[in-house]
Amino acid sequence: MGSIPQAGVSFAERVVDQLRGWPALSVCRVDCGGSRGLALSTRQIVHLHSANEAELYLTWPVIQRMHEVLVDSERVMLVPGEDWVRVRLDGDSDVRLFTSLVSVAIQANSAAVRECHQPVAPCPKHRLTSV
Template identity: 45%
Template structure:
């Protein structure tokens, strides 16, 4: 079982999430009653729909993780799953996303996840010059 499959199975059991196709057309999604929250695009790459406010609040922490990739202007963050700790991080961030989506967004930003907007390099290669 891949890390993405393991994360999907764990999140699928959460009562506040339901499954369906990702609106971007690639992969599966988990959604709350209001919004799509998670897109599973591959065995390792997951897009998580945070609000602008949540991204701003946690920007420094998100930017400090080698598993997280931010795209300027996007309400989505890409999580690259390389180990079990990354799955745990994703689950924690989904909890934050669910809480953040309980209130209407403060600003109307462009729709769509980060699929095809993020290139993830393996961690070993990311530090090489």
């Protein structure tokens, strides 16, 4: 299951540390609050709202295609009709899972980035706090 983060570094920070070197991504402040995220060009695809949870803009078509695998992982939380998924980050294997899903999200969002920066649906946290 989980393991203890190194020297007080949260698993969310470990995600950022691993992904900040990816040429397609840049670290950013998320639109829905004071937390950090990662963007593909100007399109935010990762939101890190806490030390042990991350949201990923995977897109609904990809979620539908991968639905069974995502549900079976028991680490990914889905909301029907949402483009975002939430992933629990309680161990190294969760960080590896999330990193793999970020790679899928980059592919899923690359076409939209090239097409006039189509808007991203607000993350679920934003919708909950703006109601």
